[in-house]
Amino acid sequence: xxxxxxxxxxxxxxxxxxxxxxxxxxxxxxxxxxxxxxxxxxxxxxxxxxxxxxxxxxxxxxxxxxxxxxxxxxxxxxxxxxxxxxxxxxxxxxxxxxxxxxxxxxxxxxxxxxxxxxxxxxxxxxxxxxxxxxxxxxxxxxxxxxxxxxxxxxxxxxxxxxxxxxxxxxxxxxxxxxxxxxxxxxxxxxxxxxxxxxxxxxxxxxxxxxxxxxxxxxxxxxxxxxxxxxxxxxxxxxxxxxxxxxxxxxxxxxxxxxxxxxxxxxxxxxxxxxxxxxxxxxxxxxxxxxxxxxxxxxxxxxxxxxxxxxxxxxxxxxxxxxxxxxxxxxxxxxxxxxxxxxxxxxxxxxxxxxxxxxxxxxxxxxxxxxxxxxxxxxxxxxxxxxxxxxxxxxxxxxxxxxxxxxxxxxxxxxxxxxxxxxxxxxxxxxxxxxxxxxxxxxxx
Numbered sequence: 001x002x003x004x005x006x007x008x009x010x011x012x013x014x015x016x017x018x019x020x021x022x023x024x025x026x027x028x029x030x031x032x033x034x035x036x037x038x039x040x041x042x043x044x045x046x047x048x049x050x051x052x053x054x055x056x057x058x059x060x061x062x063x064x065x066x067x068x069x070x071x072x073x074x075x076x077x078x079x080x081x082x083x084x085x086x087x088x089x090x091x092x093x094x095x096x097x098x099x100x101x102x103x104x105x106x107x108x109x110x111x112x113x114x115x116x117x118x119x120x121x122x123x124x125x126x127x128x129x130x131x132x133x134x135x136x137x138x139x140x141x142x143x144x145x146x147x148x149x150x151x152x153x154x155x156x157x158x159x160x161x162x163x164x165x166x167x168x169x170x171x172x173x174x175x176x177x178x179x180x181x182x183x184x185x186x187x188x189x190x191x192x193x194x195x196x197x198x199x200x201x202x203x204x205x206x207x208x209x210x211x212x213x214x215x216x217x218x219x220x221x222x223x224x225x226x227x228x229x230x231x232x233x234x235x236x237x238x239x240x241x242x243x244x245x246x247x248x249x250x251x252x253x254x255x256x257x258x259x260x261x262x263x264x265x266x267x268x269x270x271x272x273x274x275x276x277x278x279x280x281x282x283x284x285x286x287x288x289x290x291x292x293x294x295x296x297x298x299x300x301x302x303x304x305x306x307x308x309x310x311x312x313x314x315x316x317x318x319x320x321x322x323x324x325x326x327x328x329x330x331x332x333x334x335x336x337x338x339x340x341x342x343x344x345x346x347x348x349x350x351x352x353x354x355x356x357x358x359x360x361x362x363x364x365x366x367x368x369x370x371x372x373x374x375x376x377x378x379x380x381x382x383x384x385x386x387x388x389x390x391x392x393x394x395x396x397x398x399x400x401x402x403x404x405x406x407x408x409x410x411x412x413x414x415x416x417x418x419x420x421x422x423x424x425x426x427x428x429x430x431x432x433x434x435x436x437x438x439x440x441x442x443x444x
Contacts, residue, residue, distance in 0.1 A: 017222045019231045026236035030211035031243060033118045033167065033291040036174075036267045037354055038204040039251050043260035045201035049252050055198070056248055059205035060241035065402045066369070067212040067233050068392050069376050075229070075390040076379070083213075083372055084308075090375035090382070094435060099371075100309040101431035102364050104319075106424050108302035109336055110361035113343040115298060116141045117353035119291035125268045125284035135348040139341060145296045146337035149303065152326030166293075170286035171247060174267050177274040178250020199412025203362050206409065209240065213369075229390045299336065306332040315438045350419055359420030362413035364428050370406035373399055 017025075039052075046052035073086050084103075088096040116138035124133035212233075222228050251260050254270040263269045267287055272280035307329035310320025323330040343360065347353030376392070376399045392398045413421060 019222075019228045019235065022222050022228070022232035023235045023239070026212065026232065027239050027243075030209060030236070030240050031167070031171070032208075032211065033115060033287060033294050034208040034210070035244060035247055036170070036265075036287045036291075037118050037121065038208045039248050040260050040263045040266040041204045041355065041358075042201045042248075043251075043257050044262075045197050045204070046257070049257050052201075052252070052257065053245060053248060055201050055205050056244050057241060059202060059209050060237050060244070062202075062206060062405050063209040063212050063240075064233060064237045065398055065405065066373075067237065068230070069373055069399050069402045070213050071229050071233065071390050072388060072392045073372070073376060073379070076383075076386050076388040083368065084305075086372060086375045086379070087368075090378040091371070095371070097313060097435055097438075098428070098431050099368055100305070100312070101434070102368060102428050103302070104306045104309060104336070105339060105427050105431070106364045107361055107368075108298065108305065109339040109343060110357050110424070112142065112295060112298050112302060112336070112340040113138065113347065114354060114357035114361070115291055115295040116340070116344060117347060117357060119288050119295060121265050121354065122268060122284040122288040122291065125265050126281055126288065132348060134353055135344060138344045138347070138353065141292060141295055142299075142337055142340050142344065145292070145299050146333055146340075149296075149299055149328060150326070150330055150333050152323075152328050166286045167290040170267065170283055170290060171243065173283055173286070174270060175246050175250045177279070178247075178252075178254040178270055181250075181254035181270075181274050197412070197416040199408065200416040203358060203409060203413055203417075207358055207362075208244065212237070213372075230393070299333070299340075303329050303332040303336050306336055313438065315434070346420065346423060352418075356418070356420040359413070359417035360424040362417060362424075363410060363421050364424050366406050366410040366413055367428075370403060370410060373403040373406055 042055060043052050046055060074082075077085060077089060084096055084099055087099050117134060119141050120134035120137035123137040129136050222232065251266055251270055254273055255263065255266070259269070260266055265284065268280040268284045271283040275282075306319050307322065308320075310316045310318060310329075310332065312320075319329070319332045319335060321329070321331050343357065344353070346360070347356045350356045377396070379386070380395075414425075
C-alpha cells in the first residue's frame with residue numbers, strides 16, 4: 001500500500017500565545033452544548049448528589065492527565081493530522097487507516113448526530129412535532145447544515161461570536177436561576193436515582209470534558225511551552241471544572257437529583273420551574289442555537305478530515321476530490337451527511353437518541369485514546385532524539401495512569417452500554433476487510 005511520507009513537515013507556526021490566550025482557547029473549545037444534556041444522565045447513574053459532583057471533579061482530573069500526554073505528542077510531532085499522524089509514526093499505515101476510518105464512520109459522524117440530538121431535544125421544547133420531535137429536528141439540522149456547507153456558504157465571525165454568546169448567556173442564566181431557586185420555588189426532593197453505573201456516569205462526564213485533546217495541539221504556538229503549557233492546562237481545566245460544578249449545583253438546587261435524572265431537557269426544566277414557561281422557552285432557544293453552531297463546526301471539520309483520508313488512500317479517492325467552485329470537499333460532505341443521518345435513524349430506533357450516540361462512539365473513541373497513550377511510550381522508544389519542547393511530568397506514571405483510565409472506560413463502554421455500542425464496534429470492524437482488500441489490490 002502506497003502512503004505518503006511521514007517525515008515531519010516544516011512548520012510556520014510561531015510561538016505567540018500567552019498562558020491567558022491558551023487558557024481562553026481551551027476553555028472555549030471544551031465548554032460546549034453537552035453540559036446542557038449530560039448532567040441528567042450522570043444524575044441517573046449516581047447514587048447521591050455528592051457522588052454526582054465528585055464524578056465531575058474526577059472527570060476534570062482525568063482530563064488533565066490526558067491533556068498532559070497529548071501535549072507531549074503534539075509538541076514533539078506537530079502536524080495537522082493530529083492523532084492520525086501519531087498513529088502513522090508509532091504503528092504504521094494499517095492502524096492509521098483504521099483510525100481514519102473510525103473518525104469518518106463512527107467518531108466524527110457520531111459526534112454530529114449527538115450534537116444534532118441536543119439541538120433536537122431543546123428545539124422540541126420550543127415547537128413540539130410529536131413523539132419523534134427530537135429525531136425530526138436532528139435530521140433537519142444535519143440536512144440543512146450539510147447543504148449550507150456543500151454550497152460553500154461561509155459563516156462570518158459575527159455568527160460564531162453570536163453562537164458563543166448564546167452558550168455563555170445560557171450557562172449564566174442556568175447557574176443564577178438554579179442557585180436562586182430556594183428563594184423562588186421548592187426543589188424536587190433529592191431522592192436517590194435509580195440503580196446506575198459509575199463507569200457509565202464517567203463516560204458521560206468525560207464526553208462533556210471532550211475537546212482537550214484538540215486543545216493540546218496549541219503547544220506549538222505557546223510561548224515558553226516547557227513552562228507555560230502545564231500552566232495553561234491547569235488553569236483551563238480548573239476553570240472548566242468550576243463551571244461544570246456550578247451548573248450541576250444549580251441543577252441540583254432547582255430540581256434535586258431525582259428531578260435531574262428524570263429530565264429530557266434539564267436546563268429547560270430548571271428554567272420552567274424557576275421562571276415559568278417563558279423562561280423554559282428562552283433557555284431552550286439559546287441552547288438550540290448553541291448546539292446548532294457546534295453541529296455546524298463538527299460538520300465543517302469532519303468533512304475535511306475525510307477529504308484527507310481520500311487523498312492518502314486511493315480506495316477512498318472519491319472523498320479526496322475538492323470542489324473548486326464552492327471551495328469545499330463536496331463528496332466528503334455528502335458521505336458524512338449520509339452516515340450522520342443513518343445514525344439519527346439508529347437513535348430513533350432505540351428512542352434514546354443522545355444516549356445511543358454516546359454508546360455508539362464511546363468504545364471506539366476510548367480504544368483509540370488508549371492507543372494514543374501507548375503511542376507516547378512507543379515514540380519515546382522509537383524516536384528518542386526527537387525534540388520534545390514539552391515532556392509529561394512524572395513519566396512513566398502519568399501516561400500509565402492515562403492508559404489505565406482509558407482501559408477502564410473502554411471496558412465500561414462495552415459492558416454498561418446498549419445496542420449503540422455493538423453497532424459502533426461492528427462498524428469499526430468493517431474497516432478490517434476494507435483494509436485487507438486495499439492491500440490485496442496493490443500487491444503485485
